[in-house]
Amino acid sequence: MYARCPSCRSIFEVTLGDLDIADGQMCCGVCDTVFNARDTLSENLPEDTTIVEKTIVDKSIRRKRRRPPSRVKALARDLTGKGELEPHNRRLLLACIGLFLLVVTQWLVATRGELATKDSGLIAIPKILGFNTDPQWDPDNFLTEQKMQLQFVENRASKTALDELHASLKIKNGAKHAQPLPHLLLSLNDRWGDAITQRLFKPEEIVAASSGDNIEPDTPTVIKVSAGEVIMIDISLVDPGQDVLGFSWDLCYPQKNQWRCQRDYS
Numbered sequence: 157m158y159a160r161c162p163s164c165r166s167i168f169e170v171t172l173g174d175l176d177i178a179d180g181q182m183c184c185g186v187c188d189t190v191f192n193a194r195d196t197l198s199e200n201l202p203e204d205t206t207i208v209e210k211t212i213v214d215k216s217i218r219r220k221r222r223r224p225p226s227r228v229k230a231l232a233r234d235l236t237g238k239g240e241l242e243p244h245n246r247r248l249l250l251a252c253i254g255l256f257l258l259v260v261t262q263w264l265v266a267t268r269g270e271l272a273t274k275d276s277g278l279i280a281i282p283k284i285l286g287f288n289t290d291p292q293w294d295p296d297n298f299l300t301e302q303k304m305q306l307q308f309v310e311n312r313a314s315k316t317a318l319d320e321l322h323a324s325l326k327i328k329n330g331a332k333h334a335q336p337l338p339h340l341l342l343s344l345n346d347r348w349g350d351a352i353t354q355r356l357f358k359p360e361e362i363v364a365a366s367s368g369d370n371i372e373p374d375t376p377t378v379i380k381v382s383a384g385e386v387i388m389i390d391i392s393l394v395d396p397g398q399d400v401l402g403f404s405w406d407l408c409y410p411q412k413n414q415w416r417c418q419r420d421y422s
Contacts, residue, residue, distance in 0.1 A: 168193075341417065
């Protein structure tokens with residue numbers, strides 16, 4: 157039996173047994189073309205034709221097919237020499253980066269108060285831009301464990317000594333981070349609920365009064381209260397008289413030349 161290569165038209169002598177082993181596939185010994193020999197199989201040899209004596213059947217190519225070139229490789233060849241972005245693509249990339257930085261900066265400025273309370277390093281960016289970066293402490297984070305108690309204490313040791321009112325309050329830092337001990341605003345009210353007198357106790361005064369130490373005025377101290385920490389406040393003050401029939405209290409922070417308290421006084 158004879159088979160002809162469709163590419164170079166070379167003639168090869170084959171046997172059906174060889175073709176069965178290779179599933180009919182042949183590799184041309186002249187041009188290395190792989191083709192199906194059964195499509196060109198013939199019993200008669202054309203005149204003036206020379207048979208190629210080179211091995212014509214390769215058993216290793218059984219059931220193998222030519223695969224088209226990889227599309228990935230083709231794309232890689234197409235991109236050769238195009239490593240730089242075109243001008244309009246470069247401008248678009250720079251615009252996207254600028255927009256991203258603008259959005260991040262706006263977010264940092266809008267949340268700078270919260271970032272300052274957490275001592276975040278990101279607060280440096282709004283500070284460089286000239287924005288106020290004072291911490292925005294929230295008095296509502298303090299929870300009342302025990303309501304304010306006001307007790308009249310009569311001083312019987314001396315007739316000249318003034319009677320006292322004893323105030324006590326138990327609070328807890330309900331925030332997830334440490335924050336300073338707030339100021340305590342104590343108001344003593346008359347029978348109609350109007351304030352007869354008010355006293356704003358600074359954090360250092362609260363600690364000094366509760367511990368019994370001497371108070372040093374004009375010495376501001378930041379007293380941090382850890383997350384979940386409970387503080388017991390005990391304060392004694394001079395009784396202003398029998399007109400005092402009630403009281404009220406509040407926790408406040410000084411912020412931006414004003415007071416931020418749990419109660420709204422506006």
